[in-house]
Amino acid sequence: MGVLEDKSRARLFYKYLSKVYDRINPFIWNEEMRDEALELLALRSDDRVLDVGCGTGFATEGLLQHTGDVHGLDQSAHQLEKAFAKFGKNDDVRFYRGDAERLPFSDDSFDAVWSSGSIEYWPNPVAALREFRRVVKPGHRVLVVGPDYPKTTLFQKLADTIMLFYDEHEAQRMFEEAGFVEIEHHIQQARPGSPRAITTIARAPEEAPDADAAEVGTETDA
Template sequence: MNTPATSLLLPRWQERVAHAFSRAAPRYDALASAQRDIGEALWQTLPQSAHHVLDIGCGTGYWTQRLAERYPIAAITGLDLAPGMLAHAQAQYGDAIRWQQGDAAALPLDDASVDLVFSNLAIQWCPDIVAVMRELARVLAPGGQARITTLLPGTLSEVATAWQRPEALLQTPDASTVQRAIHRSGLHLIQHTCAQRRFFYPDLNAVMASIKGVGAQVARPNARLTRQALVTAKARYESLRTPQGLPVSYHCLTLQLESTR
């Protein structure tokens, strides 16, 4: 039986990330419209064929299942740090896909064992981007490719402005740092694009549901807001309102990589 591992020992920060996403699993699909929209653009860049496919940060398995349908004869692995996400994915999509708990910076796969890596908005949670790129270079077979989206500084800037607590939000490496990590890994950067995507919500509750509901806010020390601070934050956010609603910005980096070994 394909049973996700649940005993992976994680550093404290990654343990909090895994817990946040496990807790978000039941409602993730209903609230992940921004993530889905960003992923659709990445999907259009996929190669025609693949035999061994890895979905890093597979979450509830939405993209993993689509990969299985796109590449019906391929071996598909969905990997995630959060056991709750993997359990949800397995319950939805069954055992034809291999569901594996693991860290993108220490992939539990053999060298040169994958010819396509797909990862939509996942590796920004990894504190060591150099280790992530080295692991991609290690597991990709010669000529293997990776299609990745990750987040850049400026993501959720409106939320940071409203709260005036930027330390409570995810800290991400900038594009040049990611590119240096790719160069150090030996991977070939085929193409990269940076883009800002804005999504709109009717009120602050909807904004916060979209963030918390997909696990994108992880508790940090002294990051909680008082009732008065929440009232003030709501007023600040309302000052940013547009005719479409309250904006939430995602600064995205899309990568097309290839193994040159």
């Protein structure tokens, strides 16, 4: 497990990264990549969408171009402060401070779930993906963007010490274990030589989630 796959260390990391996040992020995950991923999700104007790991709201801005019912969740108070400055706490977006592995929403609450730049910090990605399956409506889709596993041994060793990097085979395993179907993987890259993102889109099965899904939390404002 990488050093940032620990919730307290990840929160500390984002306390400082939040100050420069919006300037650094476009070199790795830019508007063009975000908009390409949004096309895959094919949102409707009345969809209720959850943005897990919303951070400062970069993906949230893109989601608002497709629907006016967006809900953002993040574990970092410092990232959320930046998001509040952009959107207000309850104006264009309703925000929550919470954990991807224990979402504070009832079953079948959302028409779609989006998460970009968050999975790499989850200690238990499959548990979080099961939560996504629980809160998204049966037959509806989720989209998750994470860092593609490096191709060279040196960078693989470095990546493994920091946080979760994974390839298409591992993504397939995680999503299948979480109970998703119709799983697709797309590799995205800002420019040649820059870090590659792996974007996975999958559908929740038509039947209800298993009884062993995580206990439902209580929906509260951040």
